[in-house]
Amino acid sequence: MPSLSEQQHSFAAALFDNNHAVEPMLRATRHGSVASGLAIYRNNVYSNYRNNLSHSYPVLERLVGADYFRQLSNEYITATPSLSGDVRDYGAGYADFLQAHRVATQLPYLPDVARLEWQCTQVLARARSAPPELGFLQTLNSDRYPDLQLQLNHASALLASPYPVLRIWQVNQPDYSGDQTIDLNLGASHMLVLRHQDSVSVLELGAAEFSFLSQLQQGLRWGEALLIAQAITPDFDLGGCLLRHVNNGAISRFIL
């Protein structure tokens, strides 16, 4: 008699690998067959994952169409085990899967659209940091500013792509009603994903602004991050950048 673990592994192999070894271990319903019973479970498992992927990647689904999205998702599900009992965690690897898929040769921006959508779901699931204590800055001599480290909001993410991913994402939102055309030669997107109460927004950043925030996120000090940003854009507007991201909540803390 197979052990309980062997029974369960054989059952899973029938769902994902089309392996029939489990069939003699099972009894069918009154009017069905073992194969039809396994098909019900396979359909339940796959549709649960597909629904979750549709929920996490609505723009992707819209871009490739529901039928092709279903096919891509089935391929992804077969190739990618879930590692969490919370099904909402499923789909983290979709962008990498698309990157290696033949679809990316025709639609090279798709993986980055997937990365943006995944970040949107992740940022929405995180608690927002409190706004920064600005009183602390007023007490600090301004020549110490370059030594400051800045912490970004826990519920935020930075993302860059060589494609106009933000424009693609925006025109594919359900409430978007403007011009649908997208010029793929628009070039790179630098994006900040930021949580609000019940939603996220995606803001377009300048290349130097993106670099400045990314360096801060990685722990560099204000002065060091500023030098790198100025190498990209010599007249980088530091004051404007700080004001914008303190006001929108992206910067949550100044640390000396």
Place this chain on the structure above:
Amino acid sequence: MIKPAPTPSRHPTSAALAGVGVGLRTPHHPQFLSERPDVAWLEVHSENFFGDGPGIEVLENLRTDYPISLHGVGLSLGCADRLDLAHLAHLRRLAERIAPQLMSEHLCWGALGERHLNDLLPLPYSHAALTLICERIDAAQSALGRPLLIENVSSYLRWQQEEYSEWDFIATMAQRTGCGLLVDVNNIYVSAINHGFDAHTYLAALPAARVGELHLAGHESQQDCLIDTHSRPVCDEVWDLYREALKLYGARPTLIEWDNDIPALEVLLAEAATARTILEQHHA
């Protein structure tokens, strides 16, 4: 003004909850927040409130007006390879945050080693599976510091290795672990039709004193097999079985579940009103 949440019961079948509740689902959050519809309590899928997304704030708000039941779908107690301690820790954190009146899980497996299948798959009703599920329930109850209700699942296949009937397996499990039972009346009906056993025998074999909650939901039929889709109103046969369950077990907190093709809240509340009428007739 935030009311403190009532203290959770230490016994799974004591009157921690009463009356008819509904499963709280995302499309109904705004209406619950603004209108506070008249239902006795709310049940949520625990995993949907892991993390710090907008949902947890909704639940923290609603728990001030409704008793809450946390119903887990992802712990996979019957996984032979391991108990997912990280998942259990998430459940514990959620329970500390929400202070639910009840917590429940399923009699099933849904994972292999590190891999989750995120489904409620049937166990063989074998001595080995009974030993394992009892160990896992003990471990989970001990980690959570409270008793759990364990729910029977619908099935579309059975294992050849069957050393107990499903109902004897469940009764023995409850006796050995001290867990409570969440009796899903629709699941019993679905499995009884699919496998050709008598739903009345099943209901009568469960220890009444351990039954802490009843579930009602709708199912669909696909090529002579009933599928537990939670996408329809409760059918007449299941309402009849519900009346019988109340006779056998006494009044028990009852939940209307609806997870797919989720209707307008009014439809869900009408189902709950039907259940409430039956529950009150039982009292009368």
